[in-house]
Amino acid sequence: MNPFVYSRARDRASATAEAANNATFIAGGTNLLDLMKLEVMSPEKLVDINRLDLSEITETDEGGLRIGALVTNSDCAADQRVRRDYPVLTRAILAGASGQLRNKATTGGNLCQRTRCYYFYDTAMPCNKREPGSGCQALAGFNRIHAILGASEACIATYPGDMAVAMTALDAQVEIENVDGEIRQVSVQDFHRLPGDNPERDNILEAGDLITAVVLPGPPEGKQIYRKIRDRASYAFALCSVAAVVKLQGEAIDSVALAFGGLAHKPWRDEAVEALLIGKKPSVELFGRAADQLLAEAEGYGSNDFKIPLTRRLLISVLQEATVTGAAA
Numbered sequence: 001m002n003p004f005v006y007s008r009a010r011d012r013a014s015a016t017a018e019a020a021n022n023a024t025f026i027a028g029g030t031n032l033l034d035l036m037k038l039e040v041m042s043p044e045k046l047v048d049i050n051r052l053d054l055s056e057i058t059e060t061d062e063g064g065l066r067i068g069a070l071v072t073n074s075d076c077a078a079d080q081r082v083r084r085d086y087p088v089l090t091r092a093i094l095a096g097a098s099g100q101l102r103n104k105a106t107t108g109g110n111l112c113q114r115t116r117c118y119y120f121y122d123t124a125m126p127c128n129k130r131e132p133g134s135g136c137q138a139l140a141g142f143n144r145i146h147a148i149l150g151a152s153e154a155c156i157a158t159y160p161g162d163m164a165v166a167m168t169a170l171d172a173q174v175e176i177e178n179v180d181g182e183i184r185q186v187s188v189q190d191f192h193r194l195p196g197d198n199p200e201r202d203n204i205l206e207a208g209d210l211i212t213a214v215v216l217p218g219p220p221e222g223k224q225i226y227r228k229i230r231d232r233a234s235y236a237f238a239l240c241s242v243a244a245v246v247k248l249q250g251e252a253i254d255s256v257a258l259a260f261g262g263l264a265h266k267p268w269r270d271e272a273v274e275a276l277l278i279g280k281k282p283s284v285e286l287f288g289r290a291a292d293q294l295l296a297e298a299e300g301y302g303s304n305d306f307k308i309p310l311t312r313r314l315l316i317s318v319l320q321e322a323t324v325t326g327a328a329a
Contacts, residue, residue: 002039002042004044004045004046005044005045005046006045006046007023007045007048009052010051012177012181012210015047015049015210016177016179016209017179019179019207019208019209019210020207020208022044022045023043023044023045023047024046025047025049026048026049027049027050027069027108027109028104028105028106028109030109030113031112031113032109035121038121039123040130049070050070053068054070054108055071056068057071057075057079059081060215062217062218064216064218065081065086065216066175066215066216067107067216069107069109069210069212069213069214070106070107070108071107072102072103072105072107073096073097073101073103073105073106073110073163074099074102076089076090076107076163077089077090077094077102078090085219086170086216086219087224088170088226089163089167089170089216091225092163092165092166092228092241093162093163095228095238095241096110096161096163098234098235107163107211107213107214108211108212110161110163110164111161111163111174111203111211112205112211113160113161114129114160115157115202115265116160117129117138117145117146117158118138119136119141120157128154128155128200129157129200132198132199132200136153136155136199138155138157138301139153139156139301140302142303143302143303145304146158146301146303146304147263147265148264148295148298148299148300148304148308148311149268149295149297149298150194150263150264150265150266150268151264151265152195152197154195154196154198154199155195155199156195157265158264158265159266159267160237161261162226162228162241162261164188164191164192165226165241165242165259165260165261165267166259167214168188168243168259168267168269169243169269170216170243170245170257171187171189172187172215172216173185173214173215174186174188174211174214176205176210176211177212178206178208178209178210179208185215186204188214189259189267189269190204191204191266192265194264194265194266199265202265220245220247220255220257221247222246222247222254222255222322223244223245223246223247225242225321225322226241226242226243226244227314227317238262239262239310240261240263240311240314241261241262242314243259243260243261244256244258244318244319244322246319246322248323248325251281251282252280253277253279253280253281253282254278254279255278256274256277257269258273258315260294260311263298270294273293276290276293277290282320287315287316287320290315290319291311291315292312294315298311
């Protein structure tokens, strides 16, 4: 373990000022502490933000919910308003980690968790995300959990979370405060980055930025589903997952939102797929065409080739479930 300085932020202004001066935030620490133990990350200073007033879930004037950045995953999933109006979010959260970790993990920290690429965690291996310019060992290595969409020659890692996938389908917004006290909102869909030539940057946060909340719009109409395919029943990251919010009007699909996990460097949403489905009568043929659209540019790297047909089957199955009249939400 490398030495580091530890302090507790007394308010948001002091927290963002410290972060702008090369400090790293810590809340639950469920991902950061592992990375520090393995020397994947070696921050010189940690700023504990647990004393900030960011631990409440409140209703917004627009009929949605504002989930504070320090709300734990367990508390968010168990909130009666979330369970009633956003069941896809509850199901996504409960599909991740273990009960003990969900009791510590926070909303803001969950959004910022880092990839579980084997080579990112192994400091003896080259990794552009850990050490820019060193190369990507996963390209020609064991890449079973890696990306099939949106990857680059610099990185084929995937974003590992479940919560953000559901939030992407729900059109949630991330509320961010900068070092000058200015607050902006960015959609969860745009919060994470594709790797491009700078895979060391996971998201759009700048030095001094502090996530203060995630804001959900009013409850969506339609059926909400979260389905996760993984190697074992619990405590495993998604090989492929999908969050779906689908509304029928008569015999046709009136609206649809689809977000995918385990496929890319960020939760993946393809509006062209959704547009193809809207206004159409549900059928296996239609769902197959939607899968073709989703996977048109998909590329496997050997060990993860199976993800392409797996994703196709998963999407068709979830859309069938979502459009069966009278099926449980």
